[in-house]
Structures are given as structure tokens and as C-alpha cells.
Amino acid sequence: MKINWDSEVLSSVSKAIHQLEHLSIDLDSIENTADWLAYEEFSIQQNNQVRKNPEDFIRATLFMNTLNFAFTDFQTSIKYEVKRGSELLSDSEAMYFQVNEAVDSGNNLFDGKVMATLTLEQLENIFAGNIEMPMLKERVEILNDVGQKLVDDYEGDWLNFINNGPKKLYANGEGLIERLVDEFPRFNDSSEYKGNTVKFYKLAQLAFWGIHGELSGSNYFKIEDMHSMTAFADYIVPVALNVMKITTYTPELDKKIRDGEMIERDSEEEIEIRSASIYATAILTEKVNERRPEDKSIIIPQLDYRLWKNYHATHHPHHLTYTTMY
Secondary structure, three states: OOOOOOOHHHHHHHHHHOOOOOEEEOHHHHHHHHHHHOOOOOOOOOOHHHHHOHHHHHHHHHHHHHOOOOOEOOOOOOEOEEEEOOEEEEHHHHHHHHHHHHHHOOOOOOOHHHHHHOOHHHHHHHOEOOOEOOOHHHHHHHHHHHHHHHHHHHOOOHHHHHOOOOOOOOOOOOOHHHHHHHHOHHHOOEEEEOOEEEEOOHHHHHHHHHHHHHHOOOOOOOOOOHHHOOOOOOOHHHHHHHHOOOEEEOHHHHHHHHOOOEOOOOOHHHHHHHHHHHHHHHHHHHHHHHOOOHHHOOOHHHHHHHHHHHHOOOOOOOOEOOOOOO
């Protein structure tokens, strides 16, 4: 499957790449990384249990990605973690576990009416970990807004939103991502950079990747234009690319990151870090596929997951940006 370089996200990011000032991308390092990465296993995780109740899985995934941001304390750089028995879960994995605990105990968080009326105290009780989950107040406000929109337009149910258009990411304004970022402002993840709008759509893409990855093996839900999906520009993939020498920061930016200094939302530095993540992973995916048989070719989200899974709990410092978008 060939990458769609004309997709909304990748085409907008490509314009920024030619104007980078705070970091660089090393194409030789991409080739060197592809030389060994191409021979790893890239699976799409699928859980047969999920297929027994795909509707609840869709509701859960969209709920989770409404909240899937900022798991590192901005003052101490300590990651949010939860311990259950001998298992230690960090960042979004911890959140997923605790949301499922709450739902299993009878709290129907996925219902728009419940989201619209959630309080800060209720969310504090759900998310009890090694530290207070960062940006908890913002999380409550987001859930209230999203829940109210679902109640007003979709009878409180994400499924009604999903079924209101084609199973495509982009479809002349009617695609899943297009409608999500248009109707729910919390998903409209974009920035202005040197005269151009750069679109990242991290959480919107991640939500539909999760749904597609689990359900595409069934006849219930399969996105038709997955070649238009990019990496999910967050805190972790930039670390992986930096460690692999694919990206190199200027000494000034590198020092800011290592010192835990805030990289402002919509600053040139932040936009360039995220743009480089999307652009470099697209090229790396192409180079990996050049070294694999056609029937074993991968798509960008598979590469993204490989990088995220290996580095999301790393002690290597990542940039810090106070934002609800990732």
C-alpha cells in the first residue's frame, strides 16, 4: 500500500519540512535504520474478544482518545503510573486500565450524558496513581463539552456519529477525520507555521487506527483509505527518532528538552518537532517496505506503534508542551 503524500496531514507537514530551523532530518540515518528495522515483525494487534462486542469497543476507543494526552508532570517530569499487582502501567496504558476498571464497576463513562455531567472529583477518583494525572481540570472540561455535543446531535452515542458517513478518513468533507475535527473542536489539532496551516490530527487519527486495527479483520468496521493515515505526532516518537539519529536538534533546542524547559504550544520548535515526526516516519515506512516483500509491507501506524511501544516508558527526556492535543 503506497503512502498518500497528498493526504491532509502529510501534505501540510511537508510544507513545513522545507523550512526547518530548529532541527534536521538525516536521510542516511533513515536508510541505516531501515536496514535492520525492515526485518522485524510488524503485527496489527487484534483481540477476538473485542469482535464479540465491537460497538462497545468503538465507544471506548473514542472516549479514550478524547483523554489521551499529557501523562508527564510538567514541573517534575515524572510520568503518571499505576501499579496493579506486580504490573506497572504508565501513561496511556495506565489510563486505559483505570477507565476499564471504572466501566467494569458500573460507571458508564462512554455515554454522552455521563460525560456531559462528570465532575473533577469523579475523575480524581477514577485516576488515582503515583501522581495526580496532569491537566485533570482540562480533561473534565473536554469530556463535558464532547459529551454535550454527543447528547445534542447523536443521542449521546459515538456510534451514531460513526454511522453518519462513509468508512473513510477523508471523503470531500464527509470522512471520519474531517467530521471529527469539524464537529468536535478538541480534535482539531493544527498550527500556523510561516504562513501555512500544519495539520497533525494526532488523537483523531489514533482513534480510528485503534478501531481499524482491532476490527478490520471482521466485516464490522474497516477503513478504506488507511494509506492516508500518518504517524501520531506526540512526545514519544520524537524521542525514538532522536535516539536513532534520524533527527538532530540544535544545541539550543536539545538543552531545552534535557532541562525540562517548556516548549510552547504553536511555537516554531514544537511545530517542527511534530512535523519531523510525521515526515520522517513516512519516509522510514517507505524505506522499510522497499526491503520487504510486497505481501509483508506495512503502513505508517504500524511503524509508529513499534516506536511508541519501545520508548513510551523510557527515561530519555522528551519535550514538554502544555497542550490537550497529545
